[in-house]
Amino acid sequence: EAGVAQSPRYKIIEKRQSVAFWCNPISGHATLYWYQQILGQGPKLLIQFQNNGVVDDSQLPKDRFSAERLKGVDSTLKIQPAKLEDSAVYLCASSLLAGEETQYFGPGTRLLVL
């Protein structure tokens, strides 16, 4: 079974530029999560999707961050314009809707904003 795929793995941009990250969850997983992990901290949830609907985006900085999950499968997370403090690893995870709902994580995208 293929795992959660993310791209790109690394991205370096200058502040005020825009960037987009892509995630492909495990096949059949209805729930998809985007987490932000700043160096030295645990991941923090940005947004949670169930199929193609948003369940929780209360911690998403909506003035600069946006995310979508068209057709309930792949998802993109966009930052526009980026700030220095957005430098972090962006982790995507997915889980089944039922059962213990263990979240399986992708390899992450490491973003550096200069």
Added chain:
Amino acid sequence: AQTVTQSQPEMSVQEAETVTLSCTYDTSESNYYLFWYKQPPSRQMILVIRQEAYKQQNATENRFSVNFQKAAKSFSLKISDSHLGDTEMYFCAFRGSARQLTFGSGTQLTVLP
């Protein structure tokens, strides 16, 4: 809101010895799940072990086991017969009714030869 606390930023253990990583959490929910994940330098979170709050029996996965104390809201991870490859960052995480994970700040474990 739930909180997860890992009070040990760093720990070390001699190879083949046993080490325990501590985790406490705060919640008003009665049904929830607790997890330990490890994170290598590649940054991918890998599940180590999972505990359902309604189960009194502590979860075990080979050399990894937990000590789950629901009343004390404590969830420690014990690693027996430590291997050099166990040198990783370990995160404790809570999942309640909202399904999202709340993570602690992590413990960097170093296994010494």
